[in-house]
Every structure is written in C-alpha cells, then in structure tokens.
Amino acid sequence: MSFPRYPQYKDSGVEWLGEVPRDWEVIPLKRVADFINGAAFKPSEWAESGVPIIRIENLNGGENFNYFSGDLDPRYIVEPGELLFGWSGNRGTSFGPYIWSKEGRYALNQHIFRVVFDGLDSQWFFWSLVAVTSHVEDQAHGIIGMVHVTKGDLGAIKIPFPDEREQRLIAAFLDRETAKIDELMDEQEKLIALLKEKRQTVISHAVTKGLNPVVSMKDSGIEWLGKVPQHWEVAHLKRFCLEITDGAHISPDTEAGVYHFVSTKDLSDDTIDFEGALLTSESSYEYLLKTGCRPFLGDVLFSKDGTIGRTVVVRDEREFVVASSLIIIRSDTSVLDADYLNFLCKSFLVTAQVESFVKGAGLPRLSIQNLLKVLGVFPPKNEQEEIAAFLLGKLTQFDALIKATESAIDLLKERRSALISAAVTGQIDVRGLIKDEQEQAA
Known part of the structure; x- marks a missing residue:
C-alpha cells in the first residue's frame, strides 16, 4: 500500500534525515x-x-x-x-x-x-x-x-x-498500523511454535514407536512412555556409548588463539557456528586434548548449561575443543548410529527426563551424572539408520517451512521499521489517514 506525501519538502541539513516537510x-x-x-x-x-x-x-x-x-x-x-x-x-x-x-x-x-x-x-x-x-x-x-x-x-x-496536532496524528497512525503488523508477526510466531512442536512430535514418534505401523509392541516398563516395538531395547544411553564426558573447565587462552573453543552459544539449528566461536592457543589445545575435550567425527554434542538439551552431530574432521557447557557423547558405532542418537536426544523421551534433572534457578545446569541416568529406546542398528534417514528427509520439509516463516517475520519487521521512520520523518502525510480524536471531542 502506498501512502501520500506532503506537498512540499526542504533539505533538513541532516544526512540521515534527508528531506522533511517544509513547515517542520x-x-x-x-x-x-x-x-x-x-x-x-x-x-x-x-x-x-x-x-x-x-x-x-x-x-x-x-x-x-x-x-x-x-x-x-x-x-x-x-x-x-x-x-x-x-x-x-x-x-x-x-x-x-x-x-x-x-x-x-x-x-x-x-x-x-x-x-x-x-x-x-x-x-x-x-x-x-x-x-x-x-x-x-x-x-x-x-x-x-x-x-x-x-x-x-x-x-x-x-x-x-511537526506541530502538536501532527504529532498526535502521527502517533495515532503508527499505533494503528504497527498494531496490525504486530498481530501478523504474532500469528507467524505462533506458526513457528506449532511447526517446531510438530517437528519434535515426528522425531519422538519415530524414535519411540518406529516406522512400521503394524509392528508387534511390548510394554516399555516406563509408565509415561507406554509401548515400544517388541524387538527394541529400553536401556540407559551409556549402555550404547563408548564415552560421555564434558568439555574444558578452564577459560580459553585467547591471546594466541589458533583452535576453536566451542560452547553452548555456538550450537544452533543442528550446526556449529565456528565463525562465532572463541579461539584458544596451541599450548592450551594440546593440554585440553589430554583431558578428552576434543570431539571427533560422529560425536554428539549436548548442551548442559543455560540452554539445556541443544544437540548437534560433529560432521567434519575439524580439530577443536569444547567448553564445560557441552557434553561429548561418543556412541559405540557398532550398535548406535550417531544421527539416531542425535534424534533420540531431541525427543520428548529424553528431554522430559533431562528437565526433571535440571538444577539451578539463575543458570540451569545438567550434570553428567544425571545424563548417565537417562533412558533411551534402541532398535537394531539397521533400523536406527532407516529412522535417521526418514527423519533427515522429513525434517527438511519442516525446516524449510520454519525458515520461510522466519523470513516473513523479518520482512514484517523491516516494513514496521520503515513505516515508523517514514511517518516520523514526514515521508508520509498522515493528516488525511487518521482522525484527530481530540478535535472530534471538542
């Protein structure tokens, strides 16, 4: 929608403002x-x-x-x-x-x-x-x-x-128009929340019930989980892992940073943001290698401080170490697929258990000892791979929808910002677009 402009403008003499209405x-x-x-x-x-x-x-x-x-x-x-x-x-x-x-x-x-x-x-x-x-x-x-x-x-x-009357009109115009945009953004935010909830529901169903709708089921032994496929095993995560350890409990030596030092903040959308990560020195890196703080290809990183339960699979051979806010879960690849483990950690089955263990009001934390208590559901390795492949494909659709919705919100934010700027700098003549309630009352 296009808006009217004032009849005449003048140079404001201010670079960021440009021209403004002549009488302002x-x-x-x-x-x-x-x-x-x-x-x-x-x-x-x-x-x-x-x-x-x-x-x-x-x-x-x-x-x-x-x-x-x-x-x-x-x-x-x-x-x-x-x-x-x-x-x-x-x-x-x-x-x-x-x-x-x-x-x-x-x-x-x-x-x-x-x-x-x-x-x-x-x-x-x-x-x-x-x-x-x-x-x-x-x-x-x-x-x-x-x-x-x-x-x-x-x-x-x-x-x-502008004069006080135009101030009132501009304020009323922006109150009305931004409320419309805010309502649209709120609807888009709700859609994203629904998509993310549906995304996790799909993950949770696949890793607890499988892909075969007619498979024989058995009681899982966990009341709130219900039944699982007959041939699946219910066990602690640690049973299928070679190692579960956390990252460095020291600060990175950033003076001569060479190797990436990854923490919770660097995990997002199933990826690791190496560009935003801190760097630590070569000597610090060599020391941290000895303490088991370096992840390897196929390891799952699990955030345990602040934002808890964010996970990602390490997918390249890059040399880096992780902070104490992350747990490194190294699966026994002969019995546990890394992608399946990642999806299992994102499921309601694991997140519900993790939430019950979280401590701390200011900065929530999950201890490794409590993660070792977490139960999972484990199909045979070949079935894990089928489930992981299904989810990787299915979630691509969800992620595309979420990304498109986020882009729509970004556009609405840009429109909102541009509308505010245009109205208060006089690029829109609102005098014929809004009623002056004070003058009407008089």
Missing part, C-alpha cells in the same frame, strides 16, 4: 528533552524488599528485580507511563525507548535514561526515538556485543518536529 522544524533532542541517567546502585545496597530497581533486563521483559530500601533521589523514581531509553548493552536488544507500564514506584538503574520532556505528545516522541534508535546504534561506542552511547551524543541527534 529540525532541532537536536537536547533542546526538547532531558536524559537523566539512573543511579549506580552497588550490590551492597541491594535489599530483600523496598523499591524495585529497573535494569536493562527488566526493560526486555525480565521479572527478576533487585530492591533498594534507602532514601531515593526523586530523579531516579519511575512511575507508570514514563518514557525510558536504554543506552548501554547489546545492539538490537538493549538500545532504544521503552514506555514503563508496570504499576507502582520503581527506581532507575544506571545504563538507562529517564526521558523528561514537556509540550510534546508522549506517544509521538516514543515513536520518534524508535526511529532514531538504529542511528543511535550506529553512533554507539564500544566493541561488538557491548556498546554504549553518551548523553551528549544522544542529545546532539537532530530529529524533525
């Missing part, structure tokens, strides 16, 4: 708002009760709060509906404006600005800050992963300012 002003943020940084609360000042402290993770939906019970400077008090701006953290997640919606009185932590302004439509100003967030990130200082922007840099950014 272009002024720096510091002229219309004050950015008040939160307090630097020390861990020693945290209390069991009192005023909850808003941190970056709370802006992103986290429900865990620290508390402060001392005298609080009014500058750091946040009430419902106030505009905040995260200015330090990870690109794409921690930067940008947030309207604080929780009821009650909160304290603001450092790395977050409380945005104080007057004479502006608050929702319009929120959308304007959303539009400049990508520009803010481009200007941020710091290394990849952790960056920040100074109050001075943020205040110096120039944005276009």
Whole structure:
C-alpha cells in the first residue's frame, strides 16, 4: 500500500534525515528533552524488599528485580507511563525507548535514561526515538556485543518536529498500523511454535514407536512412555556409548588463539557456528586434548548449561575443543548410529527426563551424572539408520517451512521499521489517514 506525501519538502541539513516537510522544524533532542541517567546502585545496597530497581533486563521483559530500601533521589523514581531509553548493552536488544507500564514506584538503574520532556505528545516522541534508535546504534561506542552511547551524543541527534496536532496524528497512525503488523508477526510466531512442536512430535514418534505401523509392541516398563516395538531395547544411553564426558573447565587462552573453543552459544539449528566461536592457543589445545575435550567425527554434542538439551552431530574432521557447557557423547558405532542418537536426544523421551534433572534457578545446569541416568529406546542398528534417514528427509520439509516463516517475520519487521521512520520523518502525510480524536471531542 502506498501512502501520500506532503506537498512540499526542504533539505533538513541532516544526512540521515534527508528531506522533511517544509513547515517542520529540525532541532537536536537536547533542546526538547532531558536524559537523566539512573543511579549506580552497588550490590551492597541491594535489599530483600523496598523499591524495585529497573535494569536493562527488566526493560526486555525480565521479572527478576533487585530492591533498594534507602532514601531515593526523586530523579531516579519511575512511575507508570514514563518514557525510558536504554543506552548501554547489546545492539538490537538493549538500545532504544521503552514506555514503563508496570504499576507502582520503581527506581532507575544506571545504563538507562529517564526521558523528561514537556509540550510534546508522549506517544509521538516514543515513536520518534524508535526511529532514531538504529542511528543511535550506529553512533554507539564500544566493541561488538557491548556498546554504549553518551548523553551528549544522544542529545546532539537532530530529529524533525511537526506541530502538536501532527504529532498526535502521527502517533495515532503508527499505533494503528504497527498494531496490525504486530498481530501478523504474532500469528507467524505462533506458526513457528506449532511447526517446531510438530517437528519434535515426528522425531519422538519415530524414535519411540518406529516406522512400521503394524509392528508387534511390548510394554516399555516406563509408565509415561507406554509401548515400544517388541524387538527394541529400553536401556540407559551409556549402555550404547563408548564415552560421555564434558568439555574444558578452564577459560580459553585467547591471546594466541589458533583452535576453536566451542560452547553452548555456538550450537544452533543442528550446526556449529565456528565463525562465532572463541579461539584458544596451541599450548592450551594440546593440554585440553589430554583431558578428552576434543570431539571427533560422529560425536554428539549436548548442551548442559543455560540452554539445556541443544544437540548437534560433529560432521567434519575439524580439530577443536569444547567448553564445560557441552557434553561429548561418543556412541559405540557398532550398535548406535550417531544421527539416531542425535534424534533420540531431541525427543520428548529424553528431554522430559533431562528437565526433571535440571538444577539451578539463575543458570540451569545438567550434570553428567544425571545424563548417565537417562533412558533411551534402541532398535537394531539397521533400523536406527532407516529412522535417521526418514527423519533427515522429513525434517527438511519442516525446516524449510520454519525458515520461510522466519523470513516473513523479518520482512514484517523491516516494513514496521520503515513505516515508523517514514511517518516520523514526514515521508508520509498522515493528516488525511487518521482522525484527530481530540478535535472530534471538542
């Protein structure tokens, strides 16, 4: 859908803005708002009760709060509906404006600005800050992963300012149009969740019931598992493995990094992201070889810290070592196919047992000792290979659908971002697209 433009434009004098409507002003943020940084609360000042402290993770939906019970400077008090701006953290997640919606009185932590302004439509100003967030990130200082922007840099950014009536209209237009896009994205997210659930159901059925619908069945001896094929064996994973060990319990020597040092974060979508992995030195690698931290072709890597149960089969002869957040499962290839083992570890049969063993509230962990207690279902080797081949083909279809849906979400996100930017910079004339509710009420 195309939108109308304003009749006349002028050069804004700002490279990232380009042209803006002729009657709009272009002024720096510091002229219309004050950015008040939160307090630097020390861990020693945290209390069991009192005023909850808003941190970056709370802006992103986290429900865990620290508390402060001392005298609080009014500058750091946040009430419902106030505009905040995260200015330090990870690109794409921690930067940008947030309207604080929780009821009650909160304290603001450092790395977050409380945005104080007057004479502006608050929702319009929120959308304007959303539009400049990508520009803010481009200007941020710091290394990849952790960056920040100074109050001075943020205040110096120039944005276009229409009159208050147009501010209201732009805000109402964006509220309406982004709600439509958000609803579409929510539907796509639900579809992905359903596809992933169906994907795991297909895996679980294949590795617990087999591919033959008329095969003779027997009681598995596990109440919640039910029956399994008559000729299959129910046993602990360790029975069919040569070795189950975890990775290095030392940090990588990155000063002279040569060999990849892979951890949980580097496992995704049944692949290992070597490009994103840390590197460790040759001497460190030689030491870790002796401790059994190097996987080999056909080994299954199983994440045991943080994100638990993520698995991948090692499919090349690359020399690398793994961190303690991963478990190396080396199957006895005479009786256990690596791909079948990988699918078994992804099935409800294994994940349900693993979840019952997980410990830790802050960083969930699974011990090797508990993984050794996990039961699996094992058909003969040739049948394992048939099941693995079936699943590899079947899951390709699911993965293609999931990827297509993710691409659709990315396009919707791009459209949302472009729409916000176009509206707040005056590339769309919204005056005939939305009704001014205040004027109607008058």
